[in-house]
Amino acid sequence: MNQQTPIPGPNSSQAVPASGERYRPRHHFTPRKNWMNDPNGLVYFDGEYHLFYQYNPHGIGWGHMSWGHAVSTDLLVWDELPVAIPETDQMIFSGCCVIDWNDTSGLGDGTVPPMLAYFTAHDDATKRQTQHIAYSLDRGRTFKHYAGNPIIDLGLEHFRDPKVFFHADTAAWIMAVALPREHKVQFYRSTDLLAWTLASEFGPAGATSGQWECPDIFLVPIDGRPDESHWVLKVDVDNDFVDGGSGAQYFVGDFDGTQFVVDPERGAPDGDLVDFGPDFYAAVSWSDLPPDRPGPLWIGWMSNHQTGKDYPTDPWRGAQSLPRTLFLFEEKGRLRLGQRPAQQITPPAALAETQAIPGATIPIFTLDTPAAKRVLLTSDTDARFRLDLSDDTQVLLSIEVDRPTGSIWARRASTTGLPPAFARSTACTLPMTQTIAFDIHFDGYLVEIFIDGGRRVYSACLFPKTSPALGMTALSGNVSIRL
Numbered sequence: 001m002n003q004q005t006p007i008p009g010p011n012s013s014q015a016v017p018a019s020g021e022r023y024r025p026r027h028h029f030t031p032r033k034n035w036m037n038d039p040n041g042l043v044y045f046d047g048e049y050h051l052f053y054q055y056n057p058h059g060i061g062w063g064h065m066s067w068g069h070a071v072s073t074d075l076l077v078w079d080e081l082p083v084a085i086p087e088t089d090q091m092i093f094s095g096c097c098v099i100d101w102n103d104t105s106g107l108g109d110g111t112v113p114p115m116l117a118y119f120t121a122h123d124d125a126t127k128r129q130t131q132h133i134a135y136s137l138d139r140g141r142t143f144k145h146y147a148g149n150p151i152i153d154l155g156l157e158h159f160r161d162p163k164v165f166f167h168a169d170t171a172a173w174i175m176a177v178a179l180p181r182e183h184k185v186q187f188y189r190s191t192d193l194l195a196w197t198l199a200s201e202f203g204p205a206g207a208t209s210g211q212w213e214c215p216d217i218f219l220v221p222i223d224g225r226p227d228e229s230h231w232v233l234k235v236d237v238d239n240d241f242v243d244g245g246s247g248a249q250y251f252v253g254d255f256d257g258t259q260f261v262v263d264p265e266r267g268a269p270d271g272d273l274v275d276f277g278p279d280f281y282a283a284v285s286w287s288d289l290p291p292d293r294p295g296p297l298w299i300g301w302m303s304n305h306q307t308g309k310d311y312p313t314d315p316w317r318g319a320q321s322l323p324r325t326l327f328l329f330e331e332k333g334r335l336r337l338g339q340r341p342a343q344q345i346t347p348p349a350a351l352a353e354t355q356a357i358p359g360a361t362i363p364i365f366t367l368d369t370p371a372a373k374r375v376l377l378t379s380d381t382d383a384r385f386r387l388d389l390s391d392d393t394q395v396l397l398s399i400e401v402d403r404p405t406g407s408i409w410a411r412r413a414s415t416t417g418l419p420p421a422f423a424r425s426t427a428c429t430l431p432m433t434q435t436i437a438f439d440i441h442f443d444g445y446l447v448e449i450f451i452d453g454g455r456r457v458y459s460a461c462l463f464p465k466t467s468p469a470l471g472m473t474a475l476s477g478n479v480s481i482r483l
Contacts, residue, residue, distance in 0.1 A: 023313050023463065025444030026370045028302065029070055029078045029320045035060055036318035037308075038214060038282035039299050040067055041097035041117050043140075044289050049075055050140050051299065051320065052117070054094060057083050060317050061309065065091040065122070069140060075323045075342050085117060085134055085143050093129070094161045094214060095119030097140070098173075098193075099288045105193040107135040107146065115140050116193060118175065120160035121150065129159045131177065133194070152177070152188065152196055161214045164193075165287060170257030174199075178235065180211035185235055187260065200259040202233065206249045206271030210239030214248075214282040217255060218296045223327040223338065226294075230266065230328060230335055231255040234274060236282055238305050243424045246281045246304040248274035252328070252335045266335045274337065277449075277459035278412060278424040279303055280321060296326040297342060302446050302459060307422045312463060313445070321459060322441060322448055329455060331431060340454040341441065353378065354481045356385070356474035364470040364481065370443040375470070376482040378435045379403055383477025387438065389447070390471065391464035397447065399438075399458070403477070406432050408456065415463050428456050442468070 024030060034056050041052035048071040055068030067085035070078040085092045095118045100108065108114040115136040120129050130150035134143035158180045167174045175188040175196055183204035188196040203212070213236045219229040234250040241247040252267030253260055262269050274280065283300030300321045303311065311317060323342040328335045356362055365373060367389070379385060382404055389397040400409045406429045414423040430452060439450040449458040462468070472481060 023445040033315040038094045042286040043097040090121040093120035118162040127157045167257045176215040183208040185215045210237045223329045276428045280459040338454040356479040358474045361473040366469045367442040375438045379479040380477040384475040385479045386473045392466045396462045
């Protein structure tokens with residue numbers, strides 16, 4: 001097949017959905033077939049958002065890791081392209097892409113700036129993970145491996161997931177890479193994108209229950225104050241984190257081009273949770289966004305290491321989240337990370353409110369897929385209420401809000417055919433105002449709930465037997481609904 005010819009993916013406007021794919025989402029990227037996990041190499045170039053991802057070209061289970069590839073011009077419709085970096089005698093693990101605008105690496109041909117892919121090469125025979133480069137001169141459609149690989153080799157079995165960016169203040173390229181078992185992020189520096197020198201390490205810190213993976217570091221603006229930004233370091237924890245599952249934590253601090261340190265006054269020394277749902281992992285931010293499309297902007301794998309391999313989708317397994325714009329906001333003297341869908345819901349007009357009767361459940365709406373809905377809930381300071389997402393057979397997801405304590409509990413029910421670990425109960429706290437907004441995105445089998453303008457986010461996979469309906473039960477106090 002000509003590798004310059006796009007393959008219409010299931011999310012493409014050219015695609016014809018196959019029969020029997022009842023859970024196939026429309027606004028979230030999924031490959032036409034086979035296994036997909038971590039997003040990789042997100043980069044904007046020549047009018048296209050590039051999404052590379054961990055992919056098995058040969059089956060629906062994890063293995064033969066290669067970089068799949070899709071592109072979009074609007075972050076909604078994705079065209080799936082041929083595999084960009086296929087497995088060799090080593091598997092191609094997670095990493096990143098940058099555009100070498102000035103051909104600093106010397107890997108260009110003098111006509112177009114090269115697209116550099118940094119990835120972890122996993123050698124199953126030697127049990128060694130090393131950092132490599134591949135480069136493309138045709139907009140990411142094909143890549144060549146750099147002759148000087150590996151560029152970093154510590155002789156370790158677990159050493160992976162490089163993220164590269166340019167640090168303007170010190171005029172150097174920075175690579176963040178994980179030492180998973182040591183619960184550390186290493187920072188390397190380079191001036192030519194080829195030779196890298198260790199500058200510092202961060203960690204252990206925060207959650208160290210599982211392996212650390214997929215670090216990312218970026219400047220994030222404070223909401224409403226775009227000229228004021230702070231550094232955020234994100235790192236994922238693969239196990240025993242969100243109610244025993246996978247998840248991501250972040251730290252707010254300072255980065256001087258050499259070392260990252262948590263800001264003791266604005267950041268939590270033990271880190272904060274990125275998403276309190278069970279299915280958001282390995283998020284990575286887009287590089288090389290133009291000035292008229294400011295970031296940070298990222299996307300994450302909507303699955304987890306415990307139960308994602310068993311999700312009942314066919315002929316594919318794995319989906320990416322909606323692209324999300326990141327912001328910081330102040331809360332109790334700290335800076336916290338917020339997330340909003342890159343494609344926003346239009347705020348509702350002021351409609352008549354429906355008053356809830358304590359103990360009674362009020363149907364709100366049925367979620368035909370895809371759906372994007374906003375629910376505004378106004379309550380007394382002593383109120384407690386619950387949102388239930390149900391199909392005709394069971395409650396799939398309950399979210400209970402306790403205004404006096406500022407607590408939000410989310411409980412995902414077990415599903416027939418999936419392991420017991422699929423059932424998860426997680427919680428967060430949120431300083432609450434009289435009216436709380438819930439922006440609910442439901443698509444195929446994916447639900448992303450942005451609470452209070454994205455100050456808390458819950459992401460999960462659900463498998464309803466029929467179109468799910470949302471209802472609200474007032475447990476105590478006065479509660480009213482506005483849609």
